[in-house]
Amino acid sequence: MTGRTGPLVVIGDALLDVDLNGVSRRDCPDAPGAPVVEDARVRHRPGGAALAAWCAALRNRRVVLVTALGHDAAGVRLAELLGDAVSLVTLPLLGRTPVKTRVRADGRTVARLDEGAGRAALTASTARLAEVLDSAAAILVSDYGRGLTELAEVRRLLAERAATTPIVWDPHPRGSDPVPGARLVTPNAAEAGGADGDPRAVALRAAELAERWRAGSVAITLGADGAVWADARGDHRRVTAEPLSDPGDVCGAGDAFAAHTAGALADGDDPARAVARGVAGATEFVRAGGAAAVGGAAAGFDPQPSALAVTPGGDALAVAEEVRSRGGRVVAAGGCFDVLHAGHVSLLRRARSLGDCLVVCLNGDASVRALKGPDRPLVGQHDRAHVLSALECVDAVWIFDEETPLDALERLRPDVWVKGGDYTPDELPETPVVRRHGGEVVCLPLLPGRSTSGLVESVRATSR
Known part of the structure; x- marks a missing residue:
């Protein structure tokens, strides 16, 4: 569109x-x-x-x-x-x-x-x-x-x-x-x-x-x-x-x-x-x-x-419902996406190719702090969501505050759940939820040498 x-x-x-x-x-x-x-x-x-x-x-x-x-x-x-x-x-x-x-x-x-x-x-x-x-x-x-x-x-x-x-x-x-x-x-x-x-x-x-x-x-x-x-x-x-x-x-x-x-x-x-x-x-x-x-x-x-902006699942649910109504496949992918880089874009494009729409389940600021430490995220959740929404391959963004998007996945029920990294589906906490609703879990490799943590360390080393 x-x-x-x-x-x-x-x-x-x-x-x-x-x-x-x-x-x-x-x-x-x-x-x-x-x-x-x-x-x-x-x-x-x-x-x-x-x-x-x-x-x-x-x-x-x-x-x-x-x-x-x-x-x-x-x-x-x-x-x-x-x-x-x-x-x-x-x-x-x-x-x-x-x-x-x-x-x-x-x-x-x-x-x-x-x-x-x-x-x-x-x-x-x-x-x-x-x-x-x-x-x-x-x-x-x-x-x-x-x-x-x-x-x-x-x-x-x-x-x-x-x-x-x-x-x-x-x-x-x-x-x-x-x-x-x-x-x-x-x-x-x-x-x-x-x-x-x-x-x-x-x-x-x-x-x-x-x-x-x-x-x-x-x-x-x-x-x-x-x-x-x-x-x-x-x-x-x-x-x-x-x-x-x-x-x-x-x-x-x-x-x-x-x-x-x-x-x-x-x-x-x-x-x-x-x-x-x-x-x-x-x-x-x-x-x-x-x-x-x-x-x-x-x-x-x-x-x-906070109450209205931190729960923007409405657009994601509407996108998923519309795609399902015409027999399409709903793909969801998750991550922090703190400082968007080429590795992120590559992952999201590959995820989008697996179905007819892509919903990004985005870790909110509290979730990122719990996972990455008190000095993260570098970019706030609303700005991260805004940048992701600008990508042609992304149809909707859902911000969640928990460490894992289990509640979002229960409501979204994607046909495909995509995670980037060297995981197997059985290692992921999201897998039982996705499979219970008839979906499949796909793990895609990341581009080598691209990570937000690596970028942060590189900047810190340069500034010393």
Whole structure:
């Protein structure tokens, strides 16, 4: 697949989300059944289109958010939370920045307070907006019914670019219909209407909506049941989500799905595969704590929060599922890959030739320290993953913190597991897991004289 250049542009309605997290030990005396929430802690996080942009930026992706913000404390706080990881292009807002406050007791939402009914407006030239949209590798429209997608000039600019730029439209019950030509529209079951029941009926409804909206395709999201994708011709696919033992806080999962799906289209994936990556990404978002893990009350935006960035198995699972769905072989290879060199590249190219996709299981920083010592790694896990992802032979990267990737392999179930070095399969701790799922283990020799440890010693000797 060939990705497009340029940023992912998210355009839509941004909100400031606030969580009041406390505990409840008793009910309110004058309102039986209403909990008294005590010891509440305040947590701010980006919401709406801002959350979608935040999720997209986690993958070291360039993201531009086009949204309307008020000149008020909520608008300033929202910009602070996004920080430098998301570039902001602001439009005028008539009224106050929307704020949604969840009151939560013992991990359960007991009430929500909504403030600010500001609506987007265009009071100046749209030249800057047109320039940003022209630069996009893909466009995500995150409609929260606050008026931005109703603006005639915004709709015209989006419609003009639909023929050349992939557009994902995430609709809202109080929002506007997608512009004709959108590559993919992503309603949930309630927004789709008549989408309950058998997956075949859901696929039929998705095809009907694709025809009605004149969209390339529609993916109806089904929460823990994944999504059903279909186009107007009737081609369809069901994408299941990996079961979670404790779903926890699912707030924001739809935004995570839309962000990962749009990012996949920017990477050059077709819509069906993009939906698979979206489902996997949303699952990982919920697994990592969902909205409760986003942002911070004081620290603002962290472009690499540990819970969300250290478990990037979502893309790997989506890649594996897509390859298996067409009868292909999934290959996985493991290693630290600290200071990538010719030996690494040779190993990965040979591994990729054994199947139809290659997932690299990458030792995280804690794992490398345990294996190599306190002065390693030389390169952090996110930079190592970014470099590996740039290789044409690598389809996905999965970071793990344990000394061996046994948990990753249990979930990935590769057809081939590749390890470099002078091992035999029976010496490897991963072999029983791989073979239990019907896979084979292949040990490939390394190029002589190439190793990161050797490079480190050579540099140290030279500097003495």
